[in-house]
Amino acid sequence: MSGYKYLFGPVPSRRLGASLGVSPIPERTCNYSCVYCQLGRTLRMTNTRQEFFPLEEILAEFREYLRGSIPFDVVTVVGEGEPTLYSRLGELIAGLKKETDKPVAVITNGALLYDAEMRRELMEADIVLPSLDAVTEEQYRKIDRPMGSIGFAEMAEGLRQFAREYQGQLWIEIMLVDGMNDSPEDIAAFKEFLGTIDYDRVYLNTPVRPPAEGFVHTSAPERIDLAARELGGISIDQLTSGSFFSEVEDPYEAILSIARRHPMNQFEVESFLEAREIPADQRQALMERLGQDPGITVVPYKGIITYRVN
Ligand code: SF4
Incomplete structure (x- = not known):
C-alpha cells in the first residue's frame, strides 16, 4: 500500500493516545517561527489562511484510511506548520467527525484565536490544544517569534475569548525553555495569566527533540516540577510512549x-x-x-x- 499524503501515524501521544494525524498544511508553513520548533525554522511565514490542499482530497484520504483496520484513539489536526492557517478548517473538522466517532483534536499555536471566524470554526472540535509560551510581548517575540503583525495582547485576548465560548476540552500547553520562560518569576506570571482563562488542563512540556535554534535547552526537571505544582499542570514525560x-x-x-x-x-x-x-x-x-x-x-x-x- 502506498503512503498517504495528508495522514500520518497513528503516532503515540501521551496526551491523546494513538493519534492519527491529519496535516492540511505544507511543510514548515506557520505564522510563528518558534525557537524550539522540532521541524526546524519556519520556511514559509504567513498569516493568510488558504486552502493549501483541496478539502475533498483530504477527506477522501481519511475515508480510505477508515476502510483499513488500524485502530486509533483520536484524530488530530496538526501538521507540518500551523493548522489554523487552513482556510477550510471548520469544514475539515466537520467532515472528519462525520466519518468517525473518535474525538477530533486540533493542536494550534493559538495565534489566530483573535479572529472570530477562526474561533467559530474550532467550536466543533472535541479537544483544542493551544500553546502558551509567553506572558509578555517581549517574551512572545523571543520564543515564538510571530509574524510582525501579530501581537501578544491580541493573541492573549483571543485565547481568553475562545475559552469563554468553547464547550469542548481546552488543554493549554506551555513549552518551558531553559532561561527563557522558566524562572520562578516567569512561573508566577503564568499562574496569574492562567487565572484569567477558563481552561480544562495545562500541560508542561520542554524541547525534548532537537530545536530549531542551537541556543535552546530543556528546562531543568525541578523547574518543570515547580511549574507543574504552581500551575496545577501535568508534565509531559520526556520520552514518547507506545x-x-x-x-x-x-x-x-x-x-x-x-x-x-x-x-x-x-x-x-x-x-x-x-x-x-x-x-x-x-x-x-x-x-x-x-x-x-x-x-x-x-x-x-x-x-x-x-x-x-x-
Ligand atoms: S507554532 Fe508550531 S509549527 Fe509553528 S514554529 Fe512554533 S512549534 Fe513550529
Whole structure:
C-alpha cells in the first residue's frame, strides 16, 4: 500500500493516545517561527489562511484510511506548520467527525484565536490544544517569534475569548525553555495569566527533540516540577510512549513517512523496526542508511540521535 499524503501515524501521544494525524498544511508553513520548533525554522511565514490542499482530497484520504483496520484513539489536526492557517478548517473538522466517532483534536499555536471566524470554526472540535509560551510581548517575540503583525495582547485576548465560548476540552500547553520562560518569576506570571482563562488542563512540556535554534535547552526537571505544582499542570514525560505505525510497507519508506511530520529518535526507529519484526542485521543496515541519507539531517541532542527529514 502506498503512503498517504495528508495522514500520518497513528503516532503515540501521551496526551491523546494513538493519534492519527491529519496535516492540511505544507511543510514548515506557520505564522510563528518558534525557537524550539522540532521541524526546524519556519520556511514559509504567513498569516493568510488558504486552502493549501483541496478539502475533498483530504477527506477522501481519511475515508480510505477508515476502510483499513488500524485502530486509533483520536484524530488530530496538526501538521507540518500551523493548522489554523487552513482556510477550510471548520469544514475539515466537520467532515472528519462525520466519518468517525473518535474525538477530533486540533493542536494550534493559538495565534489566530483573535479572529472570530477562526474561533467559530474550532467550536466543533472535541479537544483544542493551544500553546502558551509567553506572558509578555517581549517574551512572545523571543520564543515564538510571530509574524510582525501579530501581537501578544491580541493573541492573549483571543485565547481568553475562545475559552469563554468553547464547550469542548481546552488543554493549554506551555513549552518551558531553559532561561527563557522558566524562572520562578516567569512561573508566577503564568499562574496569574492562567487565572484569567477558563481552561480544562495545562500541560508542561520542554524541547525534548532537537530545536530549531542551537541556543535552546530543556528546562531543568525541578523547574518543570515547580511549574507543574504552581500551575496545577501535568508534565509531559520526556520520552514518547507506545509505538509508531505506518501503512507504508517498505520499512525505510515507512520511517521517512513518519519522520517527515514527526522527527524520530534512534530508539523510536529501533522499536518501530522491532515491532515489524525486522531482523537485527537489517535494522542495523536501515539505521546506517538513515545516517547516510542526504535527505535526512542527523541531529545529536542530549546524547540521543534524532532523524529529521529535510
Ligand atoms: S512549534 Fe508550531 S507554532 Fe512554533 S514554529 Fe513550529 S509549527 Fe509553528
